[in-house]
Amino acid sequence: MPVDIGLEQLSDNLLFATVICYAIAMVGYAAEFAFGHRANIAGRALPRIAGGAVDSVPATLAPVSRSARRTPENWATGVGRAAVAITVLGWVLHDGSVVTRGLAAHRVPWGNMYEYSSVICLVAVSAYLWLLTREPVRYLGALVMAPVVLGLGLAGTVLKVRAGPLVPALDSYWIKIHTTAVMGASGIFMVAFAASLLYLARESAERRQLERDGVARESWLPSAASVDRVAYRMIAFGFPVWTFGVVAGAVWAEAAWGRYWGWDPKETWAFITWVVYAGYLHARSTAGWKGRKAAYIGIAGFVSLLITFYAVNLWITGLHSYAGV
Amino acid sequence: MSELTAKDDMATATESLSTAESVSGDVDEVVVDRPRKPGLPALLLQGWRQLTTMRTALLLLFLLALAAIPGSLFPQRGTNSARVNQYYDDHAAVAPWLDRLGMFDVFGSTWFYTLYALLGVSLVGCLVPRLRLHARASVARPPAPPRRFDRLPLSTTFRTTSSADDVASAAHGLLRGKQWRSDRRTAPDGVLSVAAEKGYLRETGNLLFHVSLLVLLAAVAVGALLGYSGIFSVVEGGRPFTNTVAAYDGEPTFGQWVDGSTLKPFTLKLDDFRAVYLPNTQPKSFDADVTWAPGAGAPERRRGIRVNHPLAVGGAKVYLLGSGFAPRFVVRDKTGRVVSDDFVRLLPQKNANQYSIGVLKVPGGLPYDVGMRAVFVPTFAMGADGFPYSSSPEAKAPVILYRVFTGDLGLTRAQSVFDFDERGMTVAGEGVLVPGKSVSLPDGASIAWEDTREYAVFQTTRNPGTRTAFVACVLGLLGLIASLFVRRRRIWVSATAASGGTVVEVGGLARHDAERFSAEFAAIAGELSGRLAPPAPAPAPAPAPAQQPTAAEPSAGES
Numbered sequence: 001m002p003v004d005i006g007l008e009q010l011s012d013n014l015l016f017a018t019v020i021c022y023a024i025a026m027v028g029y030a031a032e033f034a035f036g037h038r039a040n041i042a043g044r045a046l047p048r049i050a051g052g053a054v055d056s057v058p059a060t061l062a063p064v065s066r067s068a069r070r071t072p073e074n075w076a077t078g079v080g081r082a083a084v085a086i087t088v089l090g091w092v093l094h095d096g097s098v099v100t101r102g103l104a105a106h107r108v109p110w111g112n113m114y115e116y117s118s119v120i121c122l123v124a125v126s127a128y129l130w131l132l133t134r135e136p137v138r139y140l141g142a143l144v145m146a147p148v149v150l151g152l153g154l155a156g157t158v159l160k161v162r163a164g165p166l167v168p169a170l171d172s173y174w175i176k177i178h179t180t181a182v183m184g185a186s187g188i189f190m191v192a193f194a195a196s197l198l199y200l201a202r203e204s205a206e207r208r209q210l211e212r213d214g215v216a217r218e219s220w221l222p223s224a225a226s227v228d229r230v231a232y233r234m235i236a237f238g239f240p241v242w243t244f245g246v247v248a249g250a251v252w253a254e255a256a257w258g259r260y261w262g263w264d265p266k267e268t269w270a271f272i273t274w275v276v277y278a279g280y281l282h283a284r285s286t287a288g289w290k291g292r293k294a295a296y297i298g299i300a301g302f303v304s305l306l307i308t309f310y311a312v313n314l315w316i317t318g319l320h321s322y323a324g325v
Numbered sequence: 326m327s328e329l330t331a332k333d334d335m336a337t338a339t340e341s342l343s344t345a346e347s348v349s350g351d352v353d354e355v356v357v358d359r360p361r362k363p364g365l366p367a368l369l370l371q372g373w374r375q376l377t378t379m380r381t382a383l384l385l386l387f388l389l390a391l392a393a394i395p396g397s398l399f400p401q402r403g404t405n406s407a408r409v410n411q412y413y414d415d416h417a418a419v420a421p422w423l424d425r426l427g428m429f430d431v432f433g434s435t436w437f438y439t440l441y442a443l444l445g446v447s448l449v450g451c452l453v454p455r456l457r458l459h460a461r462a463s464v465a466r467p468p469a470p471p472r473r474f475d476r477l478p479l480s481t482t483f484r485t486t487s488s489a490d491d492v493a494s495a496a497h498g499l500l501r502g503k504q505w506r507s508d509r510r511t512a513p514d515g516v517l518s519v520a521a522e523k524g525y526l527r528e529t530g531n532l533l534f535h536v537s538l539l540v541l542l543a544a545v546a547v548g549a550l551l552g553y554s555g556i557f558s559v560v561e562g563g564r565p566f567t568n569t570v571a572a573y574d575g576e577p578t579f580g581q582w583v584d585g586s587t588l589k590p591f592t593l594k595l596d597d598f599r600a601v602y603l604p605n606t607q608p609k610s611f612d613a614d615v616t617w618a619p620g621a622g623a624p625e626r627r628r629g630i631r632v633n634h635p636l637a638v639g640g641a642k643v644y645l646l647g648s649g650f651a652p653r654f655v656v657r658d659k660t661g662r663v664v665s666d667d668f669v670r671l672l673p674q675k676n677a678n679q680y681s682i683g684v685l686k687v688p689g690g691l692p693y694d695v696g697m698r699a700v701f702v703p704t705f706a707m708g709a710d711g712f713p714y715s716s717s718p719e720a721k722a723p724v725i726l727y728r729v730f731t732g733d734l735g736l737t738r739a740q741s742v743f744d745f746d747e748r749g750m751t752v753a754g755e756g757v758l759v760p761g762k763s764v765s766l767p768d769g770a771s772i773a774w775e776d777t778r779e780y781a782v783f784q785t786t787r788n789p790g791t792r793t794a795f796v797a798c799v800l801g802l803l804g805l806i807a808s809l810f811v812r813r814r815r816i817w818v819s820a821t822a823a824s825g826g827t828v829v830e831v832g833g834l835a836r837h838d839a840e841r842f843s844a845e846f847a848a849i850a851g852e853l854s855g856r857l858a859p860p861a862p863a864p865a866p867a868p869a870p871a872q873q874p875t876a877a878e879p880s881a882g883e884s
Contacts, residue, residue, distance in 0.1 A: 168608055172633045236809045243805060247798040256633045258554065258644045258786030260794065261545065263432045265397040275390040279383055281809075286379045304390075316397060 007104035008163045012156075014097035015118060019152045021090030022125070022145050028083025029141030033221075035076040080138050087141070091129060094122050105163040110179050111170060113313055117155035120309075121148045123187020127234070131191065137230060139221055143194035174252035181245030182270075185238045186305055189277075192234035193302035196295045199227040203292060228291070231298055232284060239277050246270050265316040269308035276301040376443070377450030385444045392440055396431035399423060445542055452535055459528050466508040467522040470817035474832035477817075478839065479846045482830050484860040489827045492820035493517040495856045496831075499849065500816065518819040527837075530807025537801030544797060547790035553579045553587065554787070559595040559615075560651045560668045560780040566593045567621075568638075568785065574742070577785070587787075589639040590620040596627070598779045600648055602718050606678055613645050613781045630783070641787040649673045649681055650701050652725065653776040656687050659769030664690030670780050671701045672743050678715040679703045683743050686734055691770055694734040696745045700726040720777060728755040729764055729772070812837045816849060826860060829853070 098119060102109035110116050128144045131137050166175070202224040209215075249270065250260040261267060280297040283289035289297075375381060400408035409429045413420040427434030474480040485492065493509055500507040500521040507521040555577025559566050566572055570585040579585070597614040613630045619639060630636050636643040651668040658664055664687065671683035680702055687695040704717035705724040713726065733749035740746060753766055763773040814835035821828045831850045835842035 164605070164607065165603065165609065168610055168632045171610075174633075240802060240806050240809060243802055247802065250798070251795065252633075254788075254791060255635070256644070258635065258642055258784050259788055260791060263393075263396055263401065268393050268397040272390045272393050275386055275393075279386050279390075282379060282383055282386070286383065288380070289383065312397070 003106075003163045004104040007100045011097045011100040011104060011163075014093050014100065015152065015156060018090045018094040018097055019149060019156065021086050021093060022149050022152070025083040025086040025090060026142055026145035026149055028079050028086065029138070029145060032076045032080030032083065033139060033142050036074065036080065036221075080141070083141055084132065084138060087125065087145070088129065091122075091125050094118075094125065098122055101163060105165065107166055108175060108179075110175070110183060111164075111166045112159075112161050113310075114155050114159040114161050116179070116183060116309075117151050117159060119183050120186045120190070121151045121155075123184050124148055124190035125187075127188050127191045131230070131234075135230070137222075140191070140194050140198060140227075140230070143197055144191055147190055147193070169256065172252065172256070174248065174255070178245055178248040178252050181241055181248055185242035185245055186309065188234050188238035188241065189302055189305055192231045192238060192298060195227050195231035195234060196298040196302075198222075199224055199231055199295050200292060202227055203295075228295070231295065235277060235280055235298060235301070239281060242274060242277065246274055265312045266308065269304065269312050273301060273304040273308050276304050373450065376447050379451070382444070382447045382451060385440060385447055389440050389444060392431070392437055395428050396437075399428045399431070401432070402430045441542070445539065448535060448539055452532065452539070455528075456532055456536075459525075459532060462528075463525060466510075467506055467520040467815065469510060469512075470518045470520055470819055470832065474817065474819070474830045477832040477834050479833035479843055480831065481850050482828065483854050484823070484826055484828055485854070485857040486826040486860060487857040489517045489820035489822045492818070492827050492829050492857060493519055496521075496818035496820075496853055499853055499856065503849070505816070516819055516821050518817060520815070520817050522813070522815045524811050524813035526807050527811040527813045528808075530804040530809075530811060533804030534801050534808055535804075537797040537804060540797040541794055541801065544790035544794035548580075548788045548794070550580045550582045551790070552786070552788040553577055553583055554784060556646065556782060556784050558649075558670055558780050558782045559593060560670070561595050561598050561778040563595065563651075563668055563778070563780070566783075568592070573785075574782075588785075589641055589787075591617060591638045592621065593617040593643065593783070595781055598648060598781050600718070600779065606718055608718070611645060611648060611781075613648075613783075630781075638785075640789075641785050644784045644786065645781060646784050647673075647782040648779055649782070650679060650703065650720065650723075651778050651780045652699070652701060652774055653778070654685050654697075655773045655775050656685075656690070656695065657771050657773070658691055664770075668778060668780070669699070670742070671699065679718040680715040684745050685772070686736075686745055688734050688736050691766075692768070693731045694736075694750070695766070695770075695772070696730040696732075696734055696747075696750055697764070697772060698728045698730075702726065723760060723777060725758040725774060726756075727758055727764060729753050729766065731766065812842065814842050814845075816846065818853065826858075829857070 098109045098115075101115060101118075105111070110119050124144060125148055128137070128140060131140075165171075202221060206224050249267070253262070253267075254260040276297060280294055280301055283294040283297050400412050402409055412429075423429065427436065431437055471477065474482070487495070496519040497507050497509050500519065503523075505521040505523045506525070507519055510518050510520060512518065555570075555573040556575070557566050557573045568588050568591045570577060570588065577585075577588075579587075594616045595613060596616055597612075599610075599612045601609040601611075603609050611632055614627065615630055615636070616625050616627050617636065617638070618625045628636060630643065630645045632645055635645075649671055650673075651670045653666070653668050655663060656665040669683055669685045671681035673679045673681045680700070682698070682700050685695070685697040685699060702713055702715045702724045703719060704715050704721040706714055706716040708714050713724070729752070730745075730747060730750035731753045732751050735746050735749050738746065754764065756764070758764060758774050760774055760777065763771040765771050812835055814833065814837075816834075817830075817832045819830045821830070831846075831853065833842065833846040
């Protein structure tokens with residue numbers, strides 16, 4: 001069946017509108033991030049919970065209800081809320097773009113790097129919005145939107161290709177299994193990456209504050225520990241998905257090339273990424289590796305993921321180079 | 326680990342902390358205190374302990390990741406030996422040094438295997454004691470309650486007019502009903518208590534994952550030792566392939582424990598090959614129709630082999646790898662006698678629309694050897710740069726550009742089928758050939774291009790251990806999911822008789838997802854107090870309601 005040019009055009013336009021929405025939302029989140037805490041700079045002191053020193057916590061600490069901790073609002077809070085609304089709008093447009101691309105080409109909308117980038121970003125935004133329905137994580141907005149806008153911008157310019165059918169090597173039902181899992185995990189890891197970055201920033205801010213004032217003050221920004229928990233949850237969720245994706249890839253490789261593992265550059269980097277994230281999960285529960293070190297490992301995992309996805313396709317030739325640009 | 330808690334007299338704050346450590350399970354390396362022995366054994370023991378710590382395992386894991394990087398940056402012999410040779414040509418100075426370091430065979434190099442083996446040993450060292458501990462914990466009673474519940478991350482106290490015995494029975498029944506492993510105890514001082522634990526599956530999953538990983542490593546090793554793989558090609562309607570070492574293009578690669586005698590007998594003929602391309606020259610589909618038989622004399626079967634659809638032959642699989650064009654050249658001497666008549670496979674160049682190169686070698690039948698270099702252009706077009714190219718991968722306007730040599734091919738030296746050695750040869754002519762036309766040699770001999778067919782390239786692969794590896798992956802994945810999402814937690818209930826009823830204390834401990842546990846804890850404590858008789862209207866201030874358990878900041882725990 002020929003490519004539906006009208007739908008392809010519609011998909012391109014929707015993606016353009018999506019990027020604009022995300023960019024505006026990013027600015028909104030950044031504004032809230034920068035100015036949101038001015039209103040409560042003289043916040044109350046946080047109960048101190050240093051790592052390991054559990055017995056320093058009053059054993060009968062009253063449960064902290066969410067309403068009691070709600071921080072005062074200022075104009076920036078409104079901007080942050082508007083940014084969420086714009087993100088949701090962008091997300092709807094983004095969904096439309098991916099679906100119309102698939103309809104235009106009469107196949108799954110992830111057959112080349114351009115489409116693949118778009119879907120990964122869609123997963124990342126979905127994961128962020130899903131998280132937002134469960135926890136107040138708006139503070140992550142700017143850090144999630146930045147790589148998403150960058151990724152979509154790169155996709156729309158450097159990686160852009162016309163819609164067409166799949167190359168024979170990809171024309172298998174495994175593209176629905178292997179590629180979906182890998183893209184899903186990548187999007188989730190992107191959110192974890194944002195959380196790890198914020199953790200590093202919050203952790204040093206809290207440490208500085210502790211050194212200066214002897215007490216960490218409450219701010220509208222989350223505590224380092226809670227950002228760390230978000231990063232951990234995302235990685236703990238993404239890791240089995242990534243593992244499944246790699247295993248499914250091995251099964252596909254066995255069917256297509258006669259060996260389930262051949263140390264092709266793509267496989268090698270998928271393995272490296274897996275090892276680094278496995279290292280993160282272990283580090284987070286090993287004395288002496290928690291906190292900053294674990295966060296650095298999480299960030300290294302995402303860098304390795306980027307290499308797996310971009311660098312291997314663009315600069316290293318291997319069996320996966322059929323996916324082209 | 327739980328022995329500590331069993332000693333009631335030691336139930337102190339530090340003790341409840343150690344309970345917190347031990348319940349986490351997957352956290353710290355298990356340190357089993359053994360008496361120290363002097364001398365070499367002690368040193369070995371020390372080394373063994375060092376190797377099996379989590380920190381060493383982590384370090385090895387990262388070293389393995391680092392070690393894999395050069396394998397993706399340098400060409401590897403296993404996947405692309407031609408590019409290794411190319412690298413040697415391009416970087417003559419550094420290539421031998423890189424080779425010495427194993428950079429062209431990273432995944433088969435000693436140092437990679439060393440890391441791999443160390444990690445395996447470290448894993449075994451971590452696993453054995455933990456398997457033992459988990460097996461013991463799986464049949465043991467849940468650990469006894471700590472002396473002071475208020476030291477636990479979650480605790481609550483209330484009064485009831487029910488007897489202590491009823492409280493213990495109610496708590497025991499309630500927790501059992503919720504699938505907790507529950508245990509009733511009576512302390513020496515007569516205090517009744519219930520200890521319950523849930524989420525053993527976390528450690529079970531964790532161990533299953535790591536054991537599966539070891540099985541996977543073993544399966545990969547078996548595949549490397551007992552497997553083989555080789556590439557062969559067959560021309561449409563041409564000579565059938567028989568599965569022998571000599572019939573392969575180049576020597577097949579065999580694992581260290583197998584050789585040519587392990588090849589399963591089979592024959593394969595290519596009846597038809599169809600490559601379909603889109604107007605923009607992107608390939609759409611490749612289909613090879615073959616007739617094959619499992620051994621000489623066995624009944625023949627017909628089948629299609631496509632990309633992603635291999636043919637299974639007695640433990641081995643035959644995959645379609647690629648295709649190319651094979652022109653038929655008929656060589657005649659000056660009297661017109663046919664000297665040679667064969668299809669010559671040409672090698673398609675990358676991203677060039679099947680623009681292919683190859684050679685025809687005629688080593689006998691004429692007074693001299695003939696060698697002809699041929700460039701096959703399926704759809705001839707002239708580029709703006711003055712060089713011919715192919716504008717389509719289909720043979721719409723095929724042309725052969727040739728340069729023919731005569732002299733001595735020197736076939737005593739090992740040579741590629743796609744090349745020959747020009748040193749003993751002289752150029753006897755060059756030009757352009759269209760189908761049906763001939764090249765004339767100076768003495769009147771001729772080379773006629775009579776026909777063009779396609780050939781298909783197949784790969785035979787046998788990789789034992791694949792099924793084991795797959796099962797290990799599936800089990801490992803299940804174990805991984807359990808180890809990440811099952812929460813291990815403990816609840817203790819103690820009932821102390823007091824004037825006018827019983828004082829009930831409930832305590833809880835969880836290292837993972839403390840927030841979720843505090844909700845669960847509150848629900849269980851609430852349900853328990855609901856099942857008991859309400860407290861007598863006492864002059865004392867009302868006890869803390871069970872629905873509001875005291876809670877440490879959830880972030881203190883592991884999520």
